[in-house]
Amino acid sequence: MTNTEPAPPRDPEPYPPAYGQAPFPAAPKTNTLAIISLVSAFFVSLAAVITGHLALGQIRRTHEGGRGLAITGLVLGYVGIAATTLALVIAVVVAATVIPLIAAAVNGAVGDQPWSSSTSEPQTDEANANASQEALPTGTVGAAHFDDGYLSVGTGAALVDVYFDPMCPYCRQFEETNGGELAVLATDGTITLRLHSLTFLDRVSQGTAYSTRASAALTCQATLNPENLLAFQAALFANQPAENSAGLGDSELAALVDNPVDIDDCLAAGEYQAWSRANTEQALNGMIADAEVTRIRGTPTVLVNGSVYDGGLTDPAEFLGFLSSNSVG
Known part of the structure; x- marks a missing residue:
């Protein structure tokens, strides 16, 4: 007997992949x-x-x-x-x-010129510290004003204070550039020039205390031959010894200029050495009256009526301009 019932439907066959088609690739791993x-x-x-x-x-x-x-x-x-x-x-x-x-700036250097050398930075040594304990001269003798601590030339209204050490090379630069003009202004009564010779560079003179001896020689000159004081100062710097040398001997200091009165005995007796050291101690540690600075931090330091000159050491026009602007007519 023939079965006339229709056969149940069959699931369709899946489509085969197209010819030459690869499966979808997996994403590569990130390094x-x-x-x-x-x-x-x-x-x-x-x-x-x-x-x-x-x-x-x-x-x-x-x-x-x-x-x-x-x-x-x-x-x-x-x-x-x-x-x-x-x-x-x-x-x-x-x-x-x-x-x-x-x-x-801390040491006082400005512009294109150093205001103090590495060895010109003041340091108080034992000799300076003990100077105040020694008997010191007083009053005024010649150009030396012992009570005020300076050597003075001229009687002008404008006060010019120059703090220097005889062995300071930058002090020599300032003296060679401006010393002549200052001498003229002091001589003609335009300014009062007050010199403060310090001694802190004794430590670089091989134990001969050259700065102290040179400062004392300048003071001997101020008391015995005040008319030759500035000439002696100029000669000191013209014959300035190098730092870390023994410096000039006393006889060489005495022979720097021809004097009416010899300063040999004054030098040999060591007069004014203690006074020079006491002035140094005062300049480095004490109060400077009527000035923009309270103490000296480097040499040279130049004050005009108390105002600090912070220009170039070898520019005479700049210094003269500063001098003129501070009450020098």
Whole structure:
């Protein structure tokens, strides 16, 4: 007997893939070093550069992903290294430029000329500290004003105070540039020139206390031959010994200029050495009356009516302008 019932429907066959069509490929793995390179670029630039190059090498071999990350990390790393290098260079330049200027300002140096040398920075030594305990001369003898602590030339209304050490090389620069003009102004009554010869550079004269002896010689000259005081000062600087040398002997100091009265005995007796050291102690540690500064921090220090000259040591026009602007007509 023939079965006339229809056969149940069959599920359709799945479509086969088209000829030559490959299955959809899986995304490649991202290289680990590429990720590290990108992240470290924000913290350690050198690490970013190193891991970036390693990542690119691995990616070429393994065909991993992350090439863009590695390149980004490399670029950021190199930018960071360049920025750090530039910052270091700027810091070095600033340090080399600013620090000396600050130190010069502290020591009294200004402009393009040093106001005091490394050895011209005042230091109080034991001899200066003990000077005040010795008997000191008083009153006025010749050009020496012992109570006021200076040697004076001229009677002008404008007061010019010059603090110097006979062994200070920058004091010599100032004297050679401006000493002649100051002498003229003192002689014609325009200014009163007050000399303060200090002794703190004794420490660089091989134990001969040259600054003290030279200051005492200048004072001997002021008391015995006041008319030749400025000539003697000019000769002191013209024959200035080098720092760290023994300096001139007493007989050489006495022979610097021809004098009506010999100063040999005065030098041999050591007169005015204690007074010179006491003046130094006062200048370095005491109060300077009617001045912009309270004490001397370097030599030369020049005051005109109490105002500090902070210009160039070898520019006579600049100094004369400062002198004129401070009540010198």
